[in-house]
Amino acid sequence: MKIFLDTADVPTILKHFETGLIDGITTNPSLIKKSGRDPLDVYRELMIAGVPDISMEVVEDMEFEARRLAAEFGEVCTIKVPCTPEGLKVCKQLSDDGVRVNVTLIFNAAQAILSAKAGATYVSPFIGRLDDNSVAGLEVVRSISEVYRVQNVKTQILAASIRDVYKVSRAYWNGAHIVTMPPKIFEGMYKHILTDKGLEIFDKDYQDSKKSVFNPPPFATTKHGKDLDSF
Ligand code: G3P
Secondary structure, X not given: OEEEEEOOOHHHHHXXXXXXXXXXXXXXXXXXXXXXXXXXXHXXXXXXXXXXXXXXXOOOOHHXXXXXXXXXXXXXXXEEEEOOHHHHXXXXXXXXXXXXXXXXXXXXXXXXXXXXXOOOOEEEEEXXXXXXXXXXXXXXXXXXXXXXXXXXXXXXXXXXXXXXXXXXXXXXXXXXXXXXXXXXXXXXXOOOHHHHHHHHHHHHHHHHHHHHHHOOOHHHOOOOOOOHHHX
């Protein structure tokens, strides 16, 4: 069960990577555009920081670009291609050569089947965008998971387009091996109102108890009312 962050914002990634809970990063052209940075600089900084798995999407001249990225980034590189005839052709060629490929923009089990046939390491069903179009995204994850299970397929399901914390646990429950999420959702996973409330009570009780246990009790002061420490 792995957690990826879905962003190209390097400072935010590094902050969360320090927790030891992040297994990889997914980017796409929209996230790179939002970062305002050269994608190669983003990938290089993440590689230097030790991020073990970075999805890098190729758009033009896909095979050439993918091989260039694989040559520079080696083990940390996962090539991201769309589920199109050209994308899956590149997927097959790279997978045969031992490069991890993430087939993105997956919206049904049929696309996941073709991706698995093309040797994909990951398929990325877009849960939020399915929900936006009145199709239950989690059901699509479930159907891919069932097909892969019955057919003993090794391709992993990387649930993407996650818009709320609830979907994270449901995606794993429905068979996702990995969930990639915006940093805000990752931060939200720590939170529960009862955790905050419970902490408030524990903190107050701890402070009260510290006062009575560690502070000198009234009989430890002099008859003049001076604290023993003042002698
Ligand atoms: O990983 C895909 C993701 O970035 C898409 O998310 O919210 O734009 O549908 P969203």
